[in-house]
Amino acid sequence: xxxxxxxxxxxxxxxxxxxxxxxxxxxxxxxxxxxxxxxxxxxxxxxxxxxxxxxxxxxxxxxxxxxxxxxxxxxxxxxxxxxxxxxxxxxxxxxxxxxxxxxxxxxxxxxxxxxxxxxxxxxxxxxxxxxxxxxxxxxxxxxxxxxxxxxxxxxxxxxxxxxxxxxxxxxx
Numbered sequence: 001x002x003x004x005x006x007x008x009x010x011x012x013x014x015x016x017x018x019x020x021x022x023x024x025x026x027x028x029x030x031x032x033x034x035x036x037x038x039x040x041x042x043x044x045x046x047x048x049x050x051x052x053x054x055x056x057x058x059x060x061x062x063x064x065x066x067x068x069x070x071x072x073x074x075x076x077x078x079x080x081x082x083x084x085x086x087x088x089x090x091x092x093x094x095x096x097x098x099x100x101x102x103x104x105x106x107x108x109x110x111x112x113x114x115x116x117x118x119x120x121x122x123x124x125x126x127x128x129x130x131x132x133x134x135x136x137x138x139x140x141x142x143x144x145x146x147x148x149x150x151x152x153x154x155x156x157x158x159x160x161x162x163x164x165x166x167x168x169x170x171x172x
Contacts, residue, residue, distance in 0.1 A: 005127035025138065027069050032130030035062035036123045040166060045124035053123045059083055061129055078143040081135045085148035086129060086155050123169065124162030 035058055042054035058080050067074040132155050136146055148155075 009107055021138065024069050025134065028066050028130075031062060031065045032127060033071065034161070034167065035059070035065070035130065036127045037103075037169070039126035040119035040123040042171070043119035049116055051122075054157050055126070056080070056083065059126050059129055063133060066130060066133050066137065066165045067143070072137055072142050072160075075143045082143070082146055082148060083129060086132065086151075087125060092130065116148060120166045122161060123166030127162030129153050130157035131162075 038058045039055050042058055043051055045054055047052040060076060060083070063079045063083075064074045064076075132151050133146075134150070135154075
């Protein structure tokens with residue numbers, strides 16, 4: 001005699017869905033933290049502009065990993081465009097300092113200053129990009145539905161948080 005397996009109740013199904021969402025969130029946050037460290041590390045590259053290109057590569061890889069967790073098709077072209085749009089929305093002073101820190105690395109002796117601050121900006125930007133995408137993907141968004149203008153203020157807030165986190169990480 002065959003026993004019929006009972007279907008889960010609505011409450012049980014909700015609990016499973018909530019647990020799955022929590023697992024995805026934990027995995028995605030670990031990815032962001034890992035890639036923030038990688039960004040900070042490549043921010044130490046002493047060659048101007050190579051450091052910026054390397055950080056961009058790290059950020060794209062992070063988006064790829066987060067999109068896998070949320071089962072979203074990754075698009076490198078969309079990722080590049082979105083990252084540029086998000087970073088373009090950061091206050092001009094911050095971007096100017098970040099670009100300046102990359103450039104200053106080319107000046108003998110003074111270049112050490114750029115090497116000290118570039119990892120902080122790189123880590124903060126990576127942190128903010130990752131957090132924005134976790135929120136976007138968790139709410140059902142995709143690369144195609146992402147609108148950088150809608151998250152501009154949220155991104156800037158996360159960038160500031162990222163600066164604090166990166167600075168405290170560097171101090172450890």
